[in-house]
Amino acid sequence: MLAGKHILLIIGGGIAAFKSLDLIRRLRERGAQVTPVLTEGGAQFVTPLSVSALAGRKVFRDLWDLTDEAEMGHIELSRAADVVVVAPATADLMAKMAGGHADDLASTLLMATDKRVLIAPAMNVRMWEHPATQRNLSTLTGDGILKVGPKEGDMACGEFGPGRMAEPLEIVAAVEGALGGGPLRGRRVIVTSGPTHEPIDPVRYIANRSSGAQGTAIAQALAALGAEVVFVTGPAQVPPPRNVQLVPVETAQEMLEAVQTALPADAAVFAAAVADWRVAEAADRKIKKTPDTLPSLEFVENPDILATVSGLSEGRPPLVVGFAAETNDVVENATAKRARKGCDWIVANDVSPGTGIMGGRENAVTLITPDGAEAWERAGKDVVAARLARRIAEALT
Template sequence: MGTGKRILLIIGGGIAAFKSLDLIRRLRERGFEVTPVLTPAAEQFVTPLSAAALASRKVYRDLFDLTDEAEMGHIELSRSADLIVVAPATADLMAKMAQGLANDLASTLLLATDTPVLIAPAMNVRMWEHPATRRNLATLHGDGVRTVGPDEGPMACGEFGFGRMAEVPQIVAAVEGALSSGPLTGRHVIVTSGPTHEPIDPVRYIANRSSGAQGTAIAAALAGLGARVTFVSGPATVPPPNGVDVVQVETAQQMRDAVMAALPADAGVFAAAVADWRVANAAGRKMKKDGTGNPPALEFVENPDLLAEVSRLETDRPRLVVGFAAETNDVVAHATAKRDRKGCDWILANDVSEATGIMGGNENEVTLITAGGAETWPRMGKGDVARRLAERIAEGLS
């Protein structure tokens, strides 16, 4: 797939840098040419000699190497690749990218380029969750930078959570997705997926039975047609797809904020099963039985209506807004009314009553409702539904 494609691989200074050597090898196996760039901190984890041996190319390290400036120059180097990959992308590198800083070779290359960029973040879970990192990530997504990962798991520091760099096969798949061409190449699509968890107290929450399987399949199908996909996912039971920009959220408000930060987009597919209500008086500590036998009184307030809000935007509204309607009776009637009420362009409606086995299952049976009427699709696998919808979105945007 990668024959003739050139990758400029910027290796940041984190413990995950050791994976970059395997990444070079795997990319070359796929036919890519890889030119490594090491930050000074990266050289604490991998050696230039190792990277050069695996890449069979010179490794670039110093912005002020006058010989290299005479031969190529950092600007030409930054624009000679088909894709720039930053792996690992440390919190420091992400901050430099978001703020436009250029005080070393890596950051200068990233600022001087008009080449697509893919980053694989890697850092401590607290650094990943810090508001500054979240702001930087939103800025980078707005600038068109793709992300792969991070994953959840144990870290070298002994903590557990999101922040582990994506595994090498995931990054390779994301590279291939970023360089793929198709009818949606150059288009940006936002996909929401999974449930939301609305806290009652620090250990309890209100949720629904959505697995996130259909939204995940849709995101993968859109990426397969060449789209840059921002995938905003609640706590789904299925892993996110490769080759998309993943934003993990918990609550409806967090999902709303993530979608707004990801705009503008050519299309939005709102497949998430967002809770309509949240607990207004969520407790700051675990609620305990008081011995009276009386349950706590929970006060509810309405969550943001994300589909309606995006559909009614005066600026940055996607050209095509697709909603979902999970119903248990009178499916077409309820979904048609929902489309009119929300102001979206299309609604994909399905029957999720218990007898259908659709909620949490592998198949789906949907009806596409547009301004032209209702079109019922036969029951099929969720992957097939996703591919069919992705093709219709490509037609709708053409």
């Protein structure tokens, strides 16, 4: 899958840089060409000689090297690759990427590239959990940057938790996914996301408190595994992912029609927070407030997209995944919903006040399948998305 592919590998300054040496070896074993870029910090942990010897190519380090700029400028270097990999991606490098900084060779290459970028974060657990790092991660995933890891485990500093860089073979698999060679290559997946807006009049609407962050992360994670993703999204607060077929909609009826148009598919993930009701007849002009009377609104039920697709006799995706946002009796309600809707899996989460789940950066979900309920630890929405995408890949392969 990697034979003849050109990988631009940026090695950041962290103790995990030693894994980059094995990563180079693993990539080259599979026929890839690796052009290494060593940051100033990275050179404190691995030597240019060892990196160059394993890559079989010159190591690039200095933005201001006039010879390199004459022979291969940073623009050409960044665009000659098939994919750009940052391993380890330190907190500092992630901050530079999120902020659009370009003050050294690595950050300039990342700004100048027009290719997919995959980061393998590695840092102390406190740095990983710091709000600034999580904000930067949200920005990067929203920009379409792919991610593998970090893993949870013992740190070199003696602490335990998430922050360990993914193992070289995991990164290799993620590179294959970024190049369209992942386990979902050739599979078509529909993902719905965001809220729906059901108009009352031209300026008012009914909606749910959904940012669209979880659905966006799921679409990104599936695309990273090689899937062809049809992303049907309501008016979300986060930017849509890259490398997907984007279908923007506003109402539940429009979302249903978009999903039906996108069929057939190998899987469908219904992460959108669809409004249950709409006004029977939306006003064509703004409803004016009067001192003596309140407007009378008649409501009707919106189409049940999850139940409709789950119940198809022809063209039903082999795997249909629904979401259940609950405020009480989460597992019981979600289990009943799976049976009632006829879907294969339900991803349930507790969105009661105080959890910070709805509209937040993290999620704590329980996966409901025919085999029972499987509680996942609370994690960033991108981590939840990556785990769900892997489970979908396992189910389809």
